[in-house]
Amino acid sequence: MKLTSVIELTKCRWREFRREPSAFLFVLAMPLFWMLILGFAFSEDAFEHYKIGMLAGKTELSHQMESLLAHQKGLELVVGDEESLVSLLHRNEIPLFLKTEGHGLSLTLNGTHPDGEKARRLVDETLQTFFGHVETIPMRVERLHLPHARYIDFLIPGLLALSLFSTSLFGTGMVLVSSRRENLLKRFAATPMGSLDYIVSHILGRYLIFVLEFLVVLLGGSLLFSFRVEGSFLSYLLVSIFGVATFTSLGILCGSRARNTGAYNGLVNLLLLSTMMLSGIWFPRHHFPLWMQRLSEGLPLTALVDALRAIAIEGAGLTSQIPQLIILATYTVVCTVSAKILFRWY
C-alpha cells in the first residue's frame, strides 16, 4: 500500500462529496428533515391527551374513581391488574397509574416520562373538582424514575442508522458503479496504483462523511429535542463505527460489478425501502406480525438500530449488545469476501 496514493484518492473522494452541493445537503439535511417533521408531528404536547392506568378494584371508591376518570376529558383510562400496569409503565405507554388504598389513593408516577407531571396535574384537578378543595382525598405518591422514551428519542437512533445505511449504498456503492461506467476504474487499472489503495480510500472517505453524519444527528437531536444518550456515549459511537463498516462493505458489494447506474439505483432503492420498513426505523417492531419480526431480526440495519436504541434509551452497556455486534460483524465479513470475489474493475 502506498500512503500518498491513499491520501490523494481519499482527498478526491471527499472533494466529490464536499463540492457537490446536492450530495452534501442530502446527507446532512435528510436526518434533520425527518427529525423535525416527525419529532413535532408526534410530540405528545400536540395532543394534550394522556393515557393513564387504574388498578381494577371491587370497593366503592374504586368504582367511583373509575367512572370519574374515565369520563374526564383529556384522560384515557386503562383498567388492569397490577402486573400489566407496571409493565405498561415500564414500556412508557402510560406515565402513571392509580390504585385505592383503604380510603385513600396511591399514585405511581414515572418521573422521567415527559407527560408525567402534566398527567398528574390533570388527575389532581379532576379529583379536587369532584371532592371539593377542603375535603380532599389522601393520596400517597410513589415516584419512579424509569428510562425516558419519547417518540423522538426512539426516532433519533433510527435516523442515524438509516443515514449510515443509505449513505453507504448511495455514496460508496454508487460512486463505484459510476466510476466503472465512466472508465475511471479502467484508467486507474492502467497505473501502478494497487487495488487495495483504492478500496481503502473509499473506506476512509466513508468515515470522513460518517463524522459529519454522526455530528449532525447528535447535535441536531440534542439542540432541537434535548436528545441524550442514556448509556455510554463511547459505546454509542463505537456501535455506529461498527455499523458503518458493515454498510460500507455492503455498499462495495452492491457496487462490485454493475456498470448501469439506473439499474443500481433501482436495486438499492428496493433494498433500502424494504429494510427500512422491516427494521422499524419509524415505528417499533413489536407492532409487526411475529413472522415479520423474526425476519427483520437478521437484518444488519435492525441489529444496528436495536443496539443504538438500547444504548441511547435504556442505557444498556456494550456487552449486552454483543449479539447485535456479532450480526454486524458477520455481514461485514460475508460482504467483504463476496465483494472481493465478485469485484471487477471494468
Place this chain on the structure above:
Amino acid sequence: MNTRESTFLLQAENLVKRYSTTLAVDHVSLYVRPGECVALLGPNGAGKTSTCEMLEGLLTPDEGTISICGLGYARNRREILELIGVQLQETQLYKKATVRETLQLFASFYRSSEDLNGLLSATHLNNLENRRLEALSGGQKQALYIACSLINRPRLLFLDEPSAGLDPEARRRIWALIGQVKQSERGIFLTTHYLEEAEKLADRVAIMFEGRLAAQDSPAGLIRTYCPGAVWGFSLDASAETLSAQRDYLKLHLPWLHHGVETQGGCELNSLEASKQIQELTVVARQKSIGVHSLYLRQSTLEDVFLKLTGRRLDETHQRH
C-alpha cells in the same frame, strides 16, 4: 537477436482478440522503437481500441505475445505500468477535482513523476490549473488527459484517438502538443481515424480494417508501395444517357482506363504515367468530339492508399456513425 529485441519499446506478435462472435483483432503484429510515433489508422470498429487495450495490459489477448521494454504483463505488470503512459478513448476523471489536483492524484501513483508546473505549462494548462474538470472544454480535458499520461515521464505513450470529437482548432492544438511530446527516447503509439492526424504525427502508419492490419510503413513508403506516381481524373461533358456509351468508347480505345475507378461523371486513376495518359485521352476524345471538362492531377495521399487497400474511403466508413 537479443540486442535487436531490446531496442524495441513495444513488440507484439500475432495478437488475437475475440468477443463472443466478433473477431475484433485478427493476428496483428506491431512494434515501436524509441523516438518513433506509430499510428494505428482505421475506421470505427476496426479493432483499434481492442488492440490498444491489449498493449496497455487492460485486455488479455486470446493469442499472441506482448513485450514492453523486454518485459511481459504476466510477470512484470507493475514494472511495465511504471514505464507506460495511457490515455483511454473514453474516460471521466473526478469532475469536482481541479486540473492541478488531478495531476497530483496521478503523480501519487508513480515512483517518480514529472514536475507539475513544468507539465502544466508544457500542456498549456497553467492558467487553468485551479479550474474544475466539469468546467473544462473538450479540448482542454483532452490536453489534461494527455498530461495525466505524461506524469510518470513514460518511455512509451499510448494515445487512443487523442483528438476524436474535437473541433478542428482544438484538434490542431492537440497535434501540436503531441508533436512536442516526441522525444528521442520515447515511443508513441496512437490510434486514429483521421488520415490527417496519422500523416502529420506518425513516422509509421499501420492501416487496420476489420481486425486485420492491411499494411504498415511510413506514410511516404505506403504511398510509394501502393499508390506510386500521381492520381488524376476527369469528368465528361455528357448527359446521363450518353455518358455510359462515351465511357465505353473511351475504354475500348484506352485499355488502361480499366484500372481506374468510375466517378460520378468520369473516372479516377492512380498511375505512374499520368501525363502520357492525359495526352492519349485528349487525342481520343477530340477524334470522337467527346467533351472532357474538369481534368485534375494531384499527388497520391494516404487516403488513396486506404481506398486501394480496403476498397473504401475512410470518411465513407464513418458516415454510419
